[in-house]
Amino acid sequence: MTSTAAVSLSPRLDERLPHRFARSAATAEGAHLRTEDVARWLDGRRAAHRFQVDRIPLADLDGWSFQEGTGNLVHRSGRFFTVEGLRVTTGSSPYRQWHQPIIRQPEIGILGIVVKEFDGVLHLLMQAKMEPGNRNLLQLSPTVQATRSNYTKAHRGADVRYLEYFTDRSRGRVLADVLQSEHGSWFYRKSNRNMIVEAVGDVPPHEDFCWLTLAQVAELLRRDNVVNMDARTVLACAPAAGAGAGALHSDTELLSWFTSERARHDVEAERIPLDRIPGWERGEWSIDHEAGRYFSVVAVSVRAGSREVTGWTQPLFEPRGLGVTAFLTRRIGGVPHLLAHARIEGGFADTVELGPTVQYTPSNHTHLPVRPPFLDAVLDAGPSRIRYEVLHSEEGGRFLNAESRYLFVEADETQAPLQAPPGYLWATPHQLSGLVRHNHYLNVQARTLLSCLTSGAVRL
Amino acid sequence: MTSTAAVSLSPRLDERLPHRFARSAATAEGAHLRTEDVARWLDGRRAAHRFQVDRIPLADLDGWSFQEGTGNLVHRSGRFFTVEGLRVTTGSSPYRQWHQPIIRQPEIGILGIVVKEFDGVLHLLMQAKMEPGNRNLLQLSPTVQATRSNYTKAHRGADVRYLEYFTDRSRGRVLADVLQSEHGSWFYRKSNRNMIVEAVGDVPPHEDFCWLTLAQVAELLRRDNVVNMDARTVLACAPAAGAGAGALHSDTELLSWFTSERARHDVEAERIPLDRIPGWERGEWSIDHEAGRYFSVVAVSVRAGSREVTGWTQPLFEPRGLGVTAFLTRRIGGVPHLLAHARIEGGFADTVELGPTVQYTPSNHTHLPVRPPFLDAVLDAGPSRIRYEVLHSEEGGRFLNAESRYLFVEADETQAPLQAPPGYLWATPHQLSGLVRHNHYLNVQARTLLSCLTSGAVRL
Numbered sequence A, B: 001m002t003s004t005a006a007v008s009l010s011p012r013l014d015e016r017l018p019h020r021f022a023r024s025a026a027t028a029e030g031a032h033l034r035t036e037d038v039a040r041w042l043d044g045r046r047a048a049h050r051f052q053v054d055r056i057p058l059a060d061l062d063g064w065s066f067q068e069g070t071g072n073l074v075h076r077s078g079r080f081f082t083v084e085g086l087r088v089t090t091g092s093s094p095y096r097q098w099h100q101p102i103i104r105q106p107e108i109g110i111l112g113i114v115v116k117e118f119d120g121v122l123h124l125l126m127q128a129k130m131e132p133g134n135r136n137l138l139q140l141s142p143t144v145q146a147t148r149s150n151y152t153k154a155h156r157g158a159d160v161r162y163l164e165y166f167t168d169r170s171r172g173r174v175l176a177d178v179l180q181s182e183h184g185s186w187f188y189r190k191s192n193r194n195m196i197v198e199a200v201g202d203v204p205p206h207e208d209f210c211w212l213t214l215a216q217v218a219e220l221l222r223r224d225n226v227v228n229m230d231a232r233t234v235l236a237c238a239p240a241a242g243a244g245a246g247a248l249h250s251d252t253e254l255l256s257w258f259t260s261e262r263a264r265h266d267v268e269a270e271r272i273p274l275d276r277i278p279g280w281e282r283g284e285w286s287i288d289h290e291a292g293r294y295f296s297v298v299a300v301s302v303r304a305g306s307r308e309v310t311g312w313t314q315p316l317f318e319p320r321g322l323g324v325t326a327f328l329t330r331r332i333g334g335v336p337h338l339l340a341h342a343r344i345e346g347g348f349a350d351t352v353e354l355g356p357t358v359q360y361t362p363s364n365h366t367h368l369p370v371r372p373p374f375l376d377a378v379l380d381a382g383p384s385r386i387r388y389e390v391l392h393s394e395e396g397g398r399f400l401n402a403e404s405r406y407l408f409v410e411a412d413e414t415q416a417p418l419q420a421p422p423g424y425l426w427a428t429p430h431q432l433s434g435l436v437r438h439n440h441y442l443n444v445q446a447r448t449l450l451s452c453l454t455s456g457a458v459r460l
Helices: A018-023 A034-049 A214-221 A229-236 A250-265 A375-379 A427-433 A444-454 B016-025 B035-048 B212-219 B231-235 B251-264 B375-377 B429-435 B444-455
Strands: A050-055 A064-066 A071-074 A082-090 A097-104 A109-120 A121-130 A137-141 A143-146 A172-181 A190-198 A209-212 A267-272 A281-282 A284-291 A294-302 A310-319 A321-334 A336-342 A352-353 A358-359 A386-393 A405-409 A424-427 B051-056 B064-066 B073-075 B082-090 B097-106 B108-120 B121-131 B138-141 B144-145 B173-180 B192-201 B209-212 B268-273 B281-284 B286-289 B295-304 B311-319 B323-330 B335-344 B354-357 B358-360 B388-394 B404-408 B422-429
Touching: A018 A121, A018 A214, A034 B388, A064 A143, A064 A336, A064 B073, A064 B144, A082 A250, A097 A281, A097 B358, A097 B404, A109 A229, A121 A143, A121 A214, A143 A214, A172 B251, A190 A229, A190 B251, A209 A214, A214 A444, A214 B121, A229 A294, A229 A386, A250 A336, A250 A352, A250 A424, A250 A427, A250 A444, A250 B108, A250 B173, A281 B444, A284 B108, A321 A444, A336 A358, A352 A444, A358 A375, A358 B444, A375 A405, A405 A444, A405 B097, A444 B082, B016 B121, B016 B212, B035 B121, B035 B138, B035 B209, B035 B212, B064 B192, B064 B311, B073 B192, B082 B335, B121 B144, B138 B231, B209 B212, B209 B404, B212 B231, B212 B429, B231 B388, B231 B444, B251 B388, B251 B422, B251 B429, B286 B388, B295 B358, B323 B375, B323 B444, B335 B429, B354 B422, B375 B404, B429 B444
Parallel strands: A109 A190, A321 A405, B108 B192, B323 B404
Antiparallel strands: A050 A294, A064 A071, A071 A082, A082 A097, A082 A267, A109 A121, A109 A143, A121 A137, A121 A209, A172 A190, A281 A284, A284 A294, A294 A310, A321 A336, A321 A358, A336 A352, A336 A424, A386 A405, B051 B295, B064 B073, B073 B082, B082 B097, B082 B268, B108 B121, B108 B144, B121 B138, B121 B209, B173 B192, B281 B286, B286 B295, B295 B311, B323 B335, B323 B358, B335 B354, B335 B422, B388 B404
């Protein structure tokens, strides 16, 4: 026993870490690029890379085809992703059962940010990355954004730069590493690893990457369509300073409510052939819902210089209408709280995850007799109640022009009572930060909004 | 804003709670039944309830039949559970693909223990409950053990006693409430709510129930086949006192390792018709593996007085051979550690959960060229290395004579190195107690062993 008695143990928690992130969030200018120069740098990267995206007929997809017998849209390599059909059955209204196309990509990718101290302040290595589905094409991305196909070379392209920091434990110290879901309305049980790694030693520079403090990223999160979804979800996983001064509901009450929400919903999501989903029609250029709602499956050709390969075609999901995604907030007992919603999405691995108070595309609901809960409290809010309002894009590698208005909107007792209706509960940002250390509590939209809080882009 | 400023907040954590459980774990005799009288009380309950279990041919199952077209074993009500086929495909040896029968029961049940202070010490309300699959029929169970079919009256039986403490928030304060998996080798994505609720006000007594301190339950956990699986998994969710004095790996390292284990395994589990699983044969009395391994599907008739209904027939899974389920333990830097194993089981909702170091039925492995890792380190251990060795039964409502030897076995560097092989990691009991507050980290066998630590049945 003498040999093991000499082993030195680690503290279970690194108490300094949240303060180091807080310091980065308080450092308005970094050691490298000035915030006012970031837009110019991004424009420069955009100009440096030829990049053109054109809509093409579905039949012009190269390497993609509609599979015999199922009509599923598949790649000839059997990799990347497929577009299949999904039938979702729930016990609850307004939708007891529906059918839809869904993206299936069972492999788990890595979304990772390398961090490193300069002048005693943590900086994040951010990438200027082209994605075909972004309206402005190029946005600020994590250091690494790799599907497993990427890093096992399914498309025979170049290596993914800086990937070794996430796969080789000797290159850095892991600060966060958790599986998080992606859009449950569009992806079937898709998860990615969200990682933050502190690099050991020098990190070689590259012209498509820059070091920014958390405060600089926060400033960019206040601008439309600059920080991409992958960066936002990783930022949400950064440790939050302090435990918070109490909450309307204790952590155990919050967990118990979440458990009861998962338990009370029966959701059955079955994969079915794409050509057997009622209510959807395949045309020359797209697959569409018969009433023109929700989204379409479209095809694009891409010409680029900075991607791992220089040209390709692919399907994308193109949502109809602009989404509205918002947390209602209240100070309760002096402490900011957010109204979380236990949401069913057909593609979730486990029934329910916590989303923002409001997450709707209003144009999809105009045909329904009942307005979605709390939507009007967001849409009718005057400027004095709006703490944050920015347009962000969803994953530009899978979604075309998928934009939402992300908001924090202050509410009062008449708009959002403390005794929340079934399916809703008030929680503090610290409580949500605690949950996001674990798998599949918060959906990707809630994580985008949480990233605005962890980075300091919004202070409630 | 004045109205909400006056709201009083809850502390996020109840700091006193772990100490109250620790006090109960230190109180050898309770305010009610003496420990030495528990066995007699259980015998009395066993005698009071006529209860007989007989094997019957599959064709004699009443209300159950093999469904046309699939061969699945189903109940005519469409409820309770079904026995279906499962095809599991993994990327890794020794089993790249296998087929098996599996129990499908998508509804989420409640396993709950009511606790209450007597003389300032928490007592647990435990039930003497008959289950047809237990060799000794009656074991000590949680206060409530209810499938949703139970409490929505699918079998038109009596109400489930004390259920209201888990469904009506005014009757008690929730101390733990989490979804946990059940046997991933036998159940398809089965979860139950594991709940501990502190009762408000008097709790009416009943002859099949008794109040015991945690120390009394711990004493019973040192005896063979007394505390049932449902009680053990709920006990594992009790809060552990103290944060522990550090660990070989920080919490972030532990979570990162777990995430990488989930990410590196591709597991596809597909439900298929029961009559289309190769290697299994349906006879008059059972469905068996062709080599006589793993388990059989059998049928029993049950006559009882104390169940919600007085007689029924049902299928049960009957494992072949006695399981061996063990944590290897080491004191590292003076702190006890357990060697956790990231296990694939076909029925897990999410690929991998943490199991004990060893979880095998040795007789199922005699035909393989390679011995399962660490099995010999457990089987060859002399008495001086064995900290705990007790026979426990798995769920007697679904499994017949499913027994395992549960052990804690002390190891050294030659048997179990600090630098554990891939798929294994050293963690402290406190770290595992932290994980068990959340869904689907620890499998049911690991939770049984953890319950021995949280209750104080074993002190490492």
